[in-house]
Amino acid sequence: MTENQTRCPNCASVYKVSVTQLTVAQGMVCCPKCSHNFNALIHLQNSQPAQPKIDPDTVVQNQAQNLITTKRQIETNVLDIFNRKIENSNIDLRTYLNNLNYFNNEPVSNIPSLNLSQGLNNHGQHLIKPKSTFYYLAWSLINLALLSILLFQILWFNPNLTDRYPFLNTVFTQTCAVLQCDTVDQRYKQIVISHLKVKALGRDETQFSGQLNNQYSKSLELPLIRVTLKAQNKVIATHVITPEQYLIESLVGIKRIPKNSPYPFKFVVTEPRKSFDQYQLDIIHP
Secondary structure, eight states: OOOOEEETTTTTOOOEEEHHHHTTTEEEEEEEETEEEEETTEEEEOOOOOOOOHHHHHHHHHHHHHHHHHHHHHHHHHHHHGGSTOOOOOOOOHHHTTHHHHHOOOOOGGGGOOOOOGOTTTTSSSSEEEEOOOHHHHHHHHHHHHHHHHHHHHHHHTTTHHHOOHHHHHHHHHHHHTTOOOOHHHHHHTEEEEEEEEETTTTTTEEEEEEEEESSSSOOOOEEEEEEEEEETTTEEEEEHHHHHHHHHTTTTTTTETTTEEEEEEEEEESSSGOOOOEEEEOOOO
C-alpha cells in the first residue's frame, strides 16, 4: 500500500496517511499535536524516498562515459549523411561525391566569363564609358607640364646643377629665354669690379683690392672671385676667392650685396708680382 504524507496547516506537523484513512471521513483528520481538524486531501504531500549516497568518483566516470557516448553518436549522425540517398536518385551522397568529376567533366575554359571589365552592372547597363584617345593624351600633356615645372624649380634654386650638367644648362637657358626670366649667370654678370689695384707684398705675395658694384635690380648673395694669372699668354695660376677671404674687416659677416652699393674688397694671393704680366678677375655665382 502506497503511503502519502499530509501537513497540518496550523502547526506544520507532517503525518503519514494511507488511502484507507483518507476515505473514512472524506479526508478529514485531526492533528494529534494541536487538535486542529483539517482536510488531509488538500494538504496531501508525496513521500520522498531516501536518496542513495552518491560516490563522486562514480559521478565523474559516468559523466565522462556519457560524453564519449554522445561524441560517438554525433560522429555517427554526421557520417550517416553520406549514406543518405540523393533526392530522386538511387545512389547515396558518398557515391555521388566520389563520381562528381564523372558527371561534370566540362573544362574550366568553357565556363562563360563575367562582363565586369566592360563596365556593365548586373542589369546589363553601362556604368563606365571607355576613355577616348584625347583623354589619355590630355592627361599625358598635363603630367609632362607638371614634371617640367618641377625640374625648372629644381634648377632655379640649385644653379650648381647647371654647371655640372651642360645639357641641363642649355635647356634651362632656352626655357628662360622663352619665359623671359633671368638666369643666375645673367644676374651675376651685372656685378662689376671697379677701382682695381694690384700691389706686391714681399717676394711671394700679391695683393688685389677694389670695389664690387651690384647693378642688378635686387640684392644678390655675395659672389666668388676667380683670379687668373698669365705670363706670356700662358695661364700660370688660378685662384677662387671666397667672400670670407676678400671682405674687409668692417664687412665680415655680410651675406648679400645690395643693389647700387659699392663693396670694397681686398685679398692676397701667394704668387710673386713679377711672375705674371697679365691678370683677370671674374665674378662667379656661389
